[in-house]
Amino acid sequence: MEIKILGPGCRNCEKLAEEAKRAAKETGCAAEVVKVTDMKQMMTYGILSTPGLVINGKVKSYGRLPSVSEIKKWIEEEK
C-alpha cells in the first residue's frame, strides 16, 4: 500500500505524515509513506488546500488534519 502526503512541507504536512505512519503501524499494514512536495505532481490530484492525504492513488482528505482513527479507517478500506 502506498500513502502519499501532498504539501510543500509545512508544519501540518509533517504532522500528517507522522499520523499516517502511526495509523499504518497500528493497523499492522505494510504501507510506505511518501511525501510529495513537487508542485506538478501535487496538482495532478486536483487539490488546492494542503495537506492532502492520498491512499493507493485516491484522495482521502485535504486542507485539514484528519485524526489517526480516520486514517486507520481509510487504510482498512483500501486493504
Next chain:
Amino acid sequence: MIKAFADWLTYDIFQLIDGTHLADAVNFFIYDTIKILLMLTAIIFIVSVIRSFFPPEKVKKILATKAEFVGNILASLLGIVTPFCSCSAVPVFIGFLEAGVPLGVTLSFLIASPMINEVALVLLWGLFGAKIALIYIGTGLTVAIISGIILGRIPAVEKMVEDYVWELRMGEAEIPKLSWRDRFQLASFHTQDILKRVTLYVLLGIGVGAVIHGYVPIDFVATYAGRDNPFAVPLAVLIAIPLYSNAAGTIPIVQALMGKGMPLGTVLAFMMAVTAISFPEMVILRKVLKVKLLVIFAAILTVAIIMVGYLFNAIM
C-alpha cells in the same frame, strides 16, 4: 459579568488598591484575556463552520466565470471565508489560474484572505469595538479589490508569472460531501488548533498592552507619533512587516497605544501591514511570481495601506 470577576480578582483577592497603576494593569489584563479567549473560541468555531462550505476547490469554480471588477469584489469577499494558510498560497494561485480565474482576481483573493481573518477580527471587535472592526473589513476589502484590479491591468502581466505555472494541468478533486456532524467536528478541531497557536501571543500582547495601559503617560504616542507627524503612518507600516501575521500579539498592544493617542489611521495601516505584508509570505509568492511582479505587488499593497492610514487620520 467578566468585569465583575476581574474586579473581584484584582481588588479582593490580590488586594490591589483601586486607582494605582498596578491595579489598573492587572485589572485590564484579567478582563481582556478572559473576554478575548471566550470570543475567539465562539467566533472561530462559527467561522469554521461557515468556511466548510467554501473550500478553495469550490471557490475557484465560482470565480472562473467572473470578469474583472465583479470578480475582484467577489474574490475579496470569498477571501474572508475561505480556509487558507500561507502554505497553500502556491497551489491556490496555480489552481485558480488554471481554472481560468483572471490574474488580478486571483491576487485580490490572495490579498484579502490573510488580511481579513477571524483572529484579527475577534481582537479588533473585542478590543476596539464593532465600528472599528467593520471599518477594518471595509477598508481591507477596498485595498484588496483595488490592488487586484491595478495588478491585473499591468501590460503583459502574464509574462511576470513564472512560466511553469502556465504549463501545469490540474486533476479534478472530488469535493467531499460533509455532514453537519463533519462540519462541527472540523470546526472544533480547527478552533482548538488556532487557540493552541495564538493563546500565548494573546496573553503576551494583552500583558504588554496592560503595562502600557497602566504605566505609559496618556499623551505619549500623541506627542511623538500623532496625527500631525507625516512619518508616523509609513513608519508604522515598516515596523509591521516583520511581525508576520501575528495579529493576536500585536492588536492588544496597538489598542493600548490608541488609548495613548495613536490616531485611527495609523492603527489601521499598522494592522493591515501586519496581516497582509510579510517577508515569509513574499518568499512563498516568489515561487510563482517573478521578482518584478513581486516587487510591484508589495509596492502597490504598501502604498494602498499607507493611503488608508493618511485618509483615516485626515477624516477621523
